[in-house]
Amino acid sequence: MFQRxxxxxxxxxxxxxxxxxxxxxxxxxxxxxxxxAAEGGNLTGRVSALEHEQAAAVAAPAAAAPVSAAAPAAATxxxxAAPAAAAxxxxRDAVAGATKRQTxxxxxAPVAKAAAPAVAVGCTTQGPPVVIGQVGAFSGLVGANNxxxxxxxxxxVRDVNLRGGLGCHPVTxxxxxxxxxxxxxxxAVKEMVQQRNAVALVANYAPLxxxxxxxxxxxxxxxxVGGDQVTPDWHLSPDLFPVGGIERAQFAGxxxxxxxxxxxxxxxxxxxxxxxxxAFRDTLDKDGYAKKFGMEVAYQTQISLTQNDFTSxxxxxxxxxxxxxxxxxxxxxxxxxxxxxATVGLTVPIAITASQAGxxxxxxxxxxxxxxxxxxxxxxxxxxxxxxxxxxxxxxxxYAPTVRIEASSALAWSCATxxxxxxxLLGPSVHNVPLTRALIFKGLGLVxxxxxxxxxxxxxxTAGQPHASENFCYAPMAFDKRGFYAPQGTTFNCI
Numbered sequence: 001m002f003q004r005x006x007x008x009x010x011x012x013x014x015x016x017x018x019x020x021x022x023x024x025x026x027x028x029x030x031x032x033x034x035x036x037a038a039e040g041g042n043l044t045g046r047v048s049a050l051e052h053e054q055a056a057a058v059a060a061p062a063a064a065a066p067v068s069a070a071a072p073a074a075a076t077x078x079x080x081a082a083p084a085a086a087a088x089x090x091x092r093d094a095v096a097g098a099t100k101r102q103t104x105x106x107x108x109a110p111v112a113k114a115a116a117p118a119v120a121v122g123c124t125t126q127g128p129p130v131v132i133g134q135v136g137a138f139s140g141l142v143g144a145n146n147x148x149x150x151x152x153x154x155x156x157v158r159d160v161n162l163r164g165g166l167g168c169h170p171v172t173x174x175x176x177x178x179x180x181x182x183x184x185x186x187x188a189v190k191e192m193v194q195q196r197n198a199v200a201l202v203a204n205y206a207p208l209x210x211x212x213x214x215x216x217x218x219x220x221x222x223x224x225v226g227g228d229q230v231t232p233d234w235h236l237s238p239d240l241f242p243v244g245g246i247e248r249a250q251f252a253g254x255x256x257x258x259x260x261x262x263x264x265x266x267x268x269x270x271x272x273x274x275x276x277x278x279a280f281r282d283t284l285d286k287d288g289y290a291k292k293f294g295m296e297v298a299y300q301t302q303i304s305l306t307q308n309d310f311t312s313x314x315x316x317x318x319x320x321x322x323x324x325x326x327x328x329x330x331x332x333x334x335x336x337x338x339x340x341x342a343t344v345g346l347t348v349p350i351a352i353t354a355s356q357a358g359x360x361x362x363x364x365x366x367x368x369x370x371x372x373x374x375x376x377x378x379x380x381x382x383x384x385x386x387x388x389x390x391x392x393x394x395x396x397x398x399y400a401p402t403v404r405i406e407a408s409s410a411l412a413w414s415c416a417t418x419x420x421x422x423x424x425l426l427g428p429s430v431h432n433v434p435l436t437r438a439l440i441f442k443g444l445g446l447v448x449x450x451x452x453x454x455x456x457x458x459x460x461x462t463a464g465q466p467h468a469s470e471n472f473c474y475a476p477m478a479f480d481k482r483g484f485y486a487p488q489g490t491t492f493n494c495i
Contacts, residue, residue, distance in 0.1 A: 123164060123165075123168035123431050124431070124432070125168070125431075125432060126164075126165065126168060126169075126170065127165070127167070127168040127169040127430075127431050127432050127433065127434075127435075128169060128433070128434045128435075129169060129170045129171070129172055130165075130166055130169040130170070130171055130172070130199055130434075130435045131171075131172045131173075131174065131196050131197050131198045131199065132166075132171060132172070132173055132174075132198055132199065132200050132201070132202050132419070133173070133174045133175070133176065133189075133192035133196060133198035133200075133201045133202070134149070134150075134153050134173065134174070134175045134176070134201065134202055134203055134204060135175075135176050135178060135185060135188045135189055135192065135201055135204045135205075135206070135213060135216075136149060136150065136175075136176075136177065136178065136203075136204055136205030136206065136227070136228075137177070137178050137179060137180040137185075137205050137206060137207065137208060137209060138150045138175075138177040138178075138179075138205070139177050139179045140179035140180045140181075141180055141208065141273070141305055141306070141330065142180060142207055142208060142305070142330045143177075143179070143180075144330070144331055144332065144358050145205075145207075145330055145331050145355060145356065145358050145408065146205040146228070146408050147358070147404075147406070147408070148358075148380075148403075148404070148405065148406040148407065148408035148409030148410075148411075148412060149203045149205055149408040149409065149411065149412035150175065151400055151403045151409070152203070152396070152400070152403075152408075152409045152412040152413050152416075153173060153175065153202065153203055153412055153416060154173060154175075154399070154400075155395050155396055155398075155399040155400045155403075156395065156412075156413060156416040157171050157172075157173045158395070158398075158399045159391075159395040159398075159399065160416070160420065166419070166420060166423050166435070167420075167423035167424060167426065167430055167431060167435070168431040168432070169423075169431075169435055174192060174196050174198065176188040176191065176192065178206065178209055178212075178213075180206075180207075180208040180209045181209055181212070182209040182211050182212025182213075182215075183212055184209070184212070185206055185209040185210075185212035185213040185216060186212040186213065186215050186216035186219075187216070188216070189201065189213060189216025189217055189219075189220055189222070190216055190219070190220060192220075192222070193220040193222050193437075194220075198222065199222075199435050199436055199437050199439070199440050200222065200223050200224075200225055200419060200437070200440045201217065201222060201223070201224045201225065202224075202225045202226065202412075202415050202416055202419050203225075203226055203227055203408075203411065203412035203415040203416060204224050204226070204227035204228070205227055205228045205408070206227065206228065206231075207228050207230050207231060207274055207276050207355075208273055208274045208276075210231045210233045210275070211233075214233050214237055214239075214240065217237070217239045217240065218237060218238070218239050221239065221437065222239065222437050223239055223241060223437065223440050223441055223444055224239060224240045224241065225241050225243065225415055225418055225419050225422070225440075225444070226241065226242060226243030226244070226411065226412075226414065226415030226418060227240075227242075227411075227415065228276075228355060228408075228411075229242045229243070229244065229245075229246060229247055229250075229376055229411075230247045230250065230276040230279075230353065230355060231247060231274070231275050231276045231279060232247065232275070232279055234246060234247065234468065235467055235468045235469070235470045236467050237467055237468075238464075238465060238466055238467055240467075240468065241418075241444055241461055241468055242376075242459075242468055242471065243376070243377065243411070243414050243415045243418045243456060243459065244375075244376030244377040244411065244414060244456040244457060244459070244471065244473075245374070245375075245376040245377075245457055245471050245472065245473045245474040245475075245492075246376070246470045246471050246472065247276065247279055247280075247283075247353075248279070248283045248287070248289075248470070248472065248495075249374065249376070249470075249471065249472045249473055249474045249494075249495055250353040250354070250355075250374045250375070250376055250474055251279065251280045251283040251284065251289075251328075251353065251374075252283055252284065252289040252293075252374075252495050253374030253474035253476065253493060253495065254326070254351040254352060254353055254372055254373055254374040255284060255289070255290065255293060255295065255324070255326060255351045255372065256293055256374075256476075256493070256495070257372045257476055257478070257487070258295075258324050258349055258351060258372050259293035259294055259295055261349075263295065263323045263324045263349065264294065264295060264296060264323060265295070265296050265298040265320070265321055265322050265323050265324075266284070266290060266295055266296070266297055266298065266322055266323070266324050266325065266326055266351070267297075267298060267299035267300065267301075267317035267320060267322035267324075267325050267326070268280075268281050268284060268285070268297060268299070268300040268301075268325075268326040268328065269300075269301060269303050269310065269313055269325065269326070269327050269328065269329065269333075269337060270300070270301075270302055270303070270326075270328035270329070271302070271303055271304060271305050271328060271329040271330075271333070272302050272303070272304050273304065273305050276328070277328040277329060278328075280326065280328035280353075281300060281326075281328060284297060284326060285297045285300065289495070298317075298320040298321060298322050299316060299317045299320035299322055301313050301316065301317075303329065303333070305329055305330050305332075305333060307333075307336075308336065309336065309340050310333075310336060310337050310340040310341070311340045311341075311343055311344060313340075314337070314340050314341035314343070314344050314346050315344045315346075317341070317346060318341075318344055318345065318346040322346075322348065323348055323349075324348050324349040324350070324351060324372075325337065325341070325346075325348060325349070325350045325351070326350070326351045326352075327350055327351070327352055327356070328352075329356070330356065331356050331357065331358035331359045332359070333356075334350065334352055334356055334357075334359050334366065334371075335359045335360065335363050335365070335366060337350060338350060338363065338365035338366045338368075338369045339365045341369070342365050342368070342369075347365075347368050347369050348369060349369060349370045349371065349372055350366075350369050350370075350371050350372070351371070351372045351373075352371060352372075352373055353373060353374060353375075353407075354373045354374060354375035354376075354379070354380070354407035354475075354477055355407050355408060355411075356373075357371075357373060357406060357407050357477075357479065357484065358406055358407075358408075361479070361483055361484065366479065367479075367480060367481045368481075370478070370479065370480040371478060371479040371480070372476075372477075372478055373476070373477040373478065373479065374474040374475070374476060374477065375407055375410065375411075375474060375475040375476075375477050376411060376456075376474060376475075377410050377411050377414040377455055377456045377475065378410055378414070378454070378455045378456070378475060378490045379410070379475050379476075379477050379484075379486035379489075379490065380405050380406055380407050380409055380410040380484070381477060381483075381484035381485050381486050385454075385489055385490045386453060386454040386455065386490055387453055388417065388452060388453040388454060388455040389455070389490070392410070392413045395413075396409070413455075414452060414455045414456050417452050417455060418447075418450070418452060418456075418459075419440075421447065421450060421452060422440060422443035422444050422446070422447060423435065423440075423443055425443050425446040425447065426439060426442065426443045426446070441463075442463070444461045444463075445461060445462060445463025445464070445465075446463075447459065447460060447461045448460050454490055457471055457473030457474075457492040457494065458471075458473075459471055472494055472495045473492040473493065473494040473495075474492060474493060474494075474495075475488070475490065475491070475492050475493075476488050476493060
């Protein structure tokens with residue numbers, strides 16, 4: 001899925017890795033993953049027309065020097081609240097390529113001192129650096145589902161720093177892999193706060209280890225701004241702030257399009273490993289959304305994410321007369337379901353969430369079966385209908401041109417953009433003072449009917465809320481022989 005990039009970006013980056021091993025698409029296990037990216041730049045004051053539009057669309061700090069400005073110098077390690085030893089400035093994918101060969105990054109030559117850092121228009125000076133963290137299951141059983149989020153956030157850091165930083169504050173990013181271990185997830189959150197001084201966690205992925213993640217977040221009193229959002233915990237905690245549609249909107253939305261196509265009987269395969277899988281089943285069956293759409297749950301069975309074959313379940317579903325299947329599991333399981341069912345002559349549409357769409361698009365069984373999906377944010381298959389999508393694509397083309405764009409990519413970018421909006425809502429008073437966890441919570445409380453220029457359905461948070469409100473909107477998506485597409489473009493349906 002991912003290729004080692006052959007060119008080095010001319011952006012100042014410091015990477016401090018502790019055995020960082022980027023997972024392959026098969027979800028091979030990776031331990032002790034950690035990346036730190038700290039950047040600065042020497043940009044001109046010229047403001048591009050595109051960034052003027054951005055300021056209007058997402059209320060970025062006035063406007064910033066264009067990305068096409070003179071190449072910035074390397075950052076100095078003094079901006080890091082991080083270990084003193086740092087790797088030689090290099091391209092992130094090049095280092096990842098080295099670690100794939102089971103080598104560890106070590107301290108290199110001293111990092112060159114940066115030239116004057118970028119100062120966004122609207123900022124009188126550059127504010128103190130700010131640290132954010134990302135915690136996620138980037139390896140192990142479901143690691144392949146989350147690679148887009150792992151790769152997008154460093155690209156966003158480069159992009160936002162070239163635009164002057166987060167509310168005038170240059171950004172440092174730490175990423176930590178949990179391999180879906182609840183204990184590691186809780187420990188990773190504590191490390192972000194106690195050792196890294198992170199003020200927020202962004203685009204976090206814990207579909208199997210959400211209990212440990214939530215315990216860590218609430219114990220450390222740090223805001224988690226968006227993430228996988230496939231478990232109910234995302235709207236049951238005072239410290240978790242979902243970005244876009246909640247899990248039930250995604251689960252119900254994935255089958256709503258099939259109902260419109262005349263499907264009356266569905267079968268559900270749901271995994272034993274995650275509460276997200278059970279919630280998918282419950283949304284359609286116990287909560288009654290299948291019935292609401294005029295459907296009958298004719299068959300359901302529990303499966304395992306480690307299960308290689310679903311032939312017996314497919315045979316039983318066929319015997320029950322199902323006209324479509326719902327697969328609540330990982331991306332690899334989607335392919336195994338289509339393959340197994342094809343062997344018994346059951347080639348019917350499969351409903352999944354967009355987060356499960358990390359499968360090989362060349363899979364003939366999936367092309368023949370066709371898929372119905374629901375995304376919590378803008379469809380990743382879209383080209384550039386919105387300004388926010390244009391900025392997203394431009395940043396990825398510049399900083400991660402070989403990275404595959406998928407659902408977690410779009411969601412991670414939306415989460416990071418929400419953090420930008422939160423800081424901008426705090427106004428100029430925070431430009432020259434340290435950003436804190438308390439300020440991030442304050443800014444989140446100011447978010448009202450926010451769409452981030454159309455990237456997400458209208459989203460509101462409340463100061464001191466006991467838990468986030470449930471957003472029942474989603475963006476329809478589909479997959480067939482044509483590939484991924486969005487039948488309604490960047491338009492959200494609300495249930």
